[in-house]
Amino acid sequence: RDGAASGVYAHAPELTHYLQSTFVPSVVPQQDEYDAKEQARQYLEKLADQVSPGAKLLPFGSMANGFALKNSDMDLCCFLAKDAPVRSPSELVELLGRLIEQETNFYVKTLPRARIPIIKLTMPPTASVPAGMACDIGFENRLALENTRLLLTYAMVDARLRTLVLFLKVWTKRRKINNPYRGTLSSYGYVLLVIHFLAHVKQPPILPNLQRLPLPESANLDELTYEGHDISFFDDVDALPSVFQTTNGESAGELLIDFFRYFSKEFNYAGLVVSIRSEAGTMQKTTKGWHIDIETDPEGTVRDQHKLCIEDPFQLDYNVARTVTKDGLYTIRGEFMRAFRILTTPSRSPEGIGAVINS
Ligand code: CTP
Numbered sequence: 001r002d003g004a005a006s007g008v009y010a011h012a013p014e015l016t017h018y019l020q021s022t023f024v025p026s027v028v029p030q031q032d033e034y035d036a037k038e039q040a041r042q043y044l045e046k047l048a049d050q051v052s053p054g055a056k057l058l059p060f061g062s063m064a065n066g067f068a069l070k071n072s073d074m075d076l077c078c079f080l081a082k083d084a085p086v087r088s089p090s091e092l093v094e095l096l097g098r099l100i101e102q103e104t105n106f107y108v109k110t111l112p113r114a115r116i117p118i119i120k121l122t123m124p125p126t127a128s129v130p131a132g133m134a135c136d137i138g139f140e141n142r143l144a145l146e147n148t149r150l151l152l153t154y155a156m157v158d159a160r161l162r163t164l165v166l167f168l169k170v171w172t173k174r175r176k177i178n179n180p181y182r183g184t185l186s187s188y189g190y191v192l193l194v195i196h197f198l199a200h201v202k203q204p205p206i207l208p209n210l211q212r213l214p215l216p217e218s219a220n221l222d223e224l225t226y227e228g229h230d231i232s233f234f235d236d237v238d239a240l241p242s243v244f245q246t247t248n249g250e251s252a253g254e255l256l257i258d259f260f261r262y263f264s265k266e267f268n269y270a271g272l273v274v275s276i277r278s279e280a281g282t283m284q285k286t287t288k289g290w291h292i293d294i295e296t297d298p299e300g301t302v303r304d305q306h307k308l309c310i311e312d313p314f315q316l317d318y319n320v321a322r323t324v325t326k327d328g329l330y331t332i333r334g335e336f337m338r339a340f341r342i343l344t345t346p347s348r349s350p351e352g353i354g355a356v357i358n359s
């Protein structure tokens with residue numbers, strides 16, 4: 001099995017060293033970037049409060065889940081106060097969008113009629129924010145906030161997850177396979193693949209299944225579900241060692257190479273759904289009705305695709321990889337194979353490591 005069985009890939013130590021000492025520090029945002037974004041968030045929250053008194057703007061996605069790269073977009077979600085006048089998301093998009101346009105330097109684009117109405121903001125580069133800033137504001141998306149918290153908790157459990165995810169984010173962007181609008185997979189989808197790999201494929205597991213551990217004593221039992229979705233999970237990292245400790249000492253480099261091996265040669269794409277909340281980590285496509293490749297509307301337009309199936313951890317009827325086309329999956333698997341080949345070819349080292357990312 002290409003060195004996997006022996007647990008040693010020849011280049012793994014070198015790769016691990018590169019990831020930890022060079023790669024990760026060079027791609028993560030510096031404190032001043034976090035500060036500038038937090039300042040922008042607070043200012044936008046003031047404007048949201050003018051539109052609807054008591055409104056909050058909460059970060060989700062990469063700025064809040066521990067997987068941010070330098071200059072990544074800021075995802076914000078607006079929550080109205082409980083006693084605020086009821087307004088539709090599209091109305092809020094228009095009102096807040098107009099106010100932001102009047103009061104800030106952001107270039108504003110509103111999408112009030114999208115399936116999920118949002119405001120898209122871009123800020124040109126300035127002295128304090130040399131790379132500019134991009135920001136999306138959505139409304140009342142509680143599940144996005146909760147899945148962000150789930151990812152953040154996993155990131156706090158074992159540092160190897162973050163190393164793998166940061167590498168995959170940079171690599172999938174360079175290889176152009178991180179584009180749900182063009183038939184490939186979102187960062188969120190790739191993160192779920194890595195969690196599946198570390199929690200369910202690796203033996204002994206490196207991550208627990210946080211959605212299957214008995215809830216900690218600190219759990220808030222009033223908020224276990226949201227709109228019929230079970231959103232509970234073990235979120236008390238301090239209390240975790242009493243219920244889960246990994247005995248798997250594989251290095252980040254070894255795990256990365258083995259991730260590429262697993263998803264290029266071993267995973268059964270045709271038959272299985274990746275399901276991090278399940279006991280086994282996968283389910284048959286047939287049990288979810290996802291064995292039919294393409295779901296279409298009555299008018300015949302393509303809605304969901306089931307070539308690659310990744311079940312959302314909370315919204316179980318939602319295939320996070322529904323945007324991945326047949327071609328897209330073929331390209332993604334080809335890229336996994338290419339990366340595996342480069343990282344396990346003796347003559348290509350050490351330049352091979354750079355070659356995986358570049359060219
Ligand atoms: N999200 C989701 N369903 C998706 C895609 C995204 O619920 N199909 C939500 C998740 O809460 C996710 C957030 O949107 O954490 C941001 O997703 P994405 O942009 O894919 O991930 P980021 O970590 O923000 O990565 P990037 O830096 O590439 O923007």
Ligand code: MG
Nearest residue numbers: 061062073075
């Ligand atoms: Mg994002």
